[in-house]
Amino acid sequence: MQVLPARFWRVDPNTLYPVGSGMRVMFNPTDFTLNKSSQLAEITIPGLAAPLQQFVRGQAEKLTVKLLFDTTDRGMDNRARAVTEETDKFYSLVRIDPELHAPPVCMFVWGKGFPGENLLPQMASQKRSWFVGVVESVQQDFTLFSPLGVPLRANLTITLREYDTMINQQIELRLLSEDRTRSHVVQRGETLSGIASQVYGNPADWRPIARENQIANPRRLRPGAVLQIPRIERSTPL
Numbered sequence: 108m109q110v111l112p113a114r115f116w117r118v119d120p121n122t123l124y125p126v127g128s129g130m131r132v133m134f135n136p137t138d139f140t141l142n143k144s145s146q147l148a149e150i151t152i153p154g155l156a157a158p159l160q161q162f163v164r165g166q167a168e169k170l171t172v173k174l175l176f177d178t179t180d181r182g183m184d185n186r187a188r189a190v191t192e193e194t195d196k197f198y199s200l201v202r203i204d205p206e207l208h209a210p211p212v213c214m215f216v217w218g219k220g221f222p223g224e225n226l227l228p229q230m231a232s233q234k235r236s237w238f239v240g241v242v243e244s245v246q247q248d249f250t251l252f253s254p255l256g257v258p259l260r261a262n263l264t265i266t267l268r269e270y271d272t273m274i275n276q277q278i279e280l281r282l283l284s285e286d287r288t289r290s291h292v293v294q295r296g297e298t299l300s301g302i303a304s305q306v307y308g309n310p311a312d313w314r315p316i317a318r319e320n321q322i323a324n325p326r327r328l329r330p331g332a333v334l335q336i337p338r339i340e341r342s343t344p345l
Contacts, residue, residue, distance in 0.1 A: 111218045112132060112135060113135050113172075113215070113216065114130060114132070114215075115129065115130045115132075115197065115213050115214070115215055115216075116130075117212070117214075118212050118213060118214050118239060119212075120207065120212045120270070123212070123214075123271075123272065125214060129216075132174050133174070133176050133177065135217070136172050139171060140169075140171045140172075141169070141238075142168065142169045142170075142171075143165075143169075145162060145163075145164070145165050146163040146164050146165070146166055148161045149161075150294075152292070152331045153331070161292060167268050168238075168240075169243070169267065170215060170238045170240060170266070171265070172265055173262060173263070173265075174197070174262070174264075174265065176190050176193045176194050176260065176261045176262075176263065177190065177259065178190045178192070178193065178259050179260065183253040183254065183259065187253040187257045189258055190259050191258055194247060194263055198245050198263075200213055200242040200265070201243075201245045209241075211241075212241055213240065213241070213242060213267070214238065215237060215267060216237040217237075221236050221237060223236075224236050232278070232279050232280070233279045239271065240267030240269045241270050242265060242266070243266045243267060244264075245263060245265050245266075246263065246265075248263075248264075250262065290335055291306060291333070291334045291336055292331065292332070292333055293330055295330040297328060297330075298325070299313035299316055299325040299326075299328065300313045303316060306336050307339060312339060315339055316334060316337065319335050319337040320334050
């Protein structure tokens with residue numbers, strides 16, 4: 108049975124295409140952690156038993172993976188090879204790239220069945236077979252040295268924060284309409300044009316909301332009122 112090694116690839120930050128030949132880990136990780144969450148806003152309305160929950164946006168996902176590096180195969184005498192010859196390649200992923208003026212965007216790839224590869228059919232456009240992100244931190248723990256002080260074994264904990272372009276997200280999400288929640292709870296001080304800008308991306312689209320909710324005066328909205336957000340058909344996606 109062929110063992111597929113995990114790899115880190117640098118990717119172009121605009122196209123997200125891999126650049127170069129990639130960096131193989133010395134030993135495949137025994138585990139890795141993914142953490143994805145959503146930001147919700149609590150809308151408090153007097154008289155209700157609990158606040159309403161309104162989706163605001165998705166949070167950046169994080170991947171944390173622990174990697175082992177060991178160069179004791181060359182012995183521990185004068186022929187010893189420093190493990191930093193391997194670990195520095197991965198440490199470089201958190202350093203500033205002179206061309207980008209920022210740490211590089213990279214991709215973590217390992218085998219088949221990567222988490223997110225088998226999403227529900229209605230989310231098929233958001234499937235993935237790898238993780239793309241910017242390295243947020245690299246913790247290096249050196250645990251073995253030669254008599255001359257050459258580091259020979261190390262454990263690296265690498266944390267990546269999700270990275271994606273706006274265009275790619277618009278293509279992947281394939282939202283059925285411009286409205287995100289199909290309803291909106293009015294906050295104090297809000298206007299129809301402001302709500303239209305929030306849900307449609309254009310403040311001039313306030314009239315469909317006014318018609319849908321039979322609002323005679325668009326400048327006088329009652330805080331706590333739940334507005335129905337109608338779908339707007341457009342010839343091109345946002």
